[in-house]
Amino acid sequence: MKIHPSQEQLIQYCEGTLSDVDGFTIALHLEQCSECKAKARELEAQCANLLFGAEVDSGSHTNDSTVMNEMLDAITALESSTQIQQDVYQVKHAIIRTPNGKEFVLPKALSRHVERIGDWKNYGGKVYSASVDLDTQARVNLLYINEDAQVPQHTHKGEETTVILHGGFSDEDGHYHAGDYLTRDASHKHAPFTQAGEDCLCLTVLTEPMIFTQGVARIFNLFGKGMYP
Known part of the structure; x- marks a missing residue:
């Protein structure tokens, strides 16, 4: 960390x-x-x-x-x-199961909201997200990145806060571990990825949608609002 x-x-x-x-x-x-x-x-x-x-x-x-x-x-x-x-x-620790059947123990601060966690949705490839309804205007999600996977490069209209709960991932600026607390805004472009044998469970908070900056994912920008995971 x-x-x-x-x-x-x-x-x-x-x-x-x-x-x-x-x-x-x-x-x-x-x-x-x-x-x-x-x-x-x-x-x-x-x-x-x-x-x-x-x-x-x-x-x-x-x-x-x-x-x-x-x-x-x-x-x-x-x-x-x-x-x-x-x-x-x-609060007792809750356990969440990812789409590939892997189980993770959630922190107590999140376990107290476990009934507010939605179903997993495929975010593309080996990346999945599950919404967390915290009655806030910001978009809160659990994000699971399976091993050897990558999120398309993007920036942000607002601010993104990420807390890594298990595992880790890398981007253009370095490698991050469980517990790391990351903030990104419109001044950052990054494409988070995991390596072979490494996966990552994290919680993300977005105040505004993401804007994709490379590849076919940019088609989502055509709607003028970017995209939430």
């Missing part, structure tokens, strides 16, 4: 200011990354110290009210975050 969320993302996660889907992807990464999990605990402690150590200016009743409201909002956010983490901790 070599690619992690940024320090700013971890801070926002601990403060409870990320969107639900971004917080979800961070939680998936934290289950697999002891380094980021330790950082998150430190940041949560720092947030708590800042929150309860805040000094209220007694010279202005208006400021008092504003500060107290902000503190109450922060406390509520921290309590909500803590409750979510406790709920995830109590």
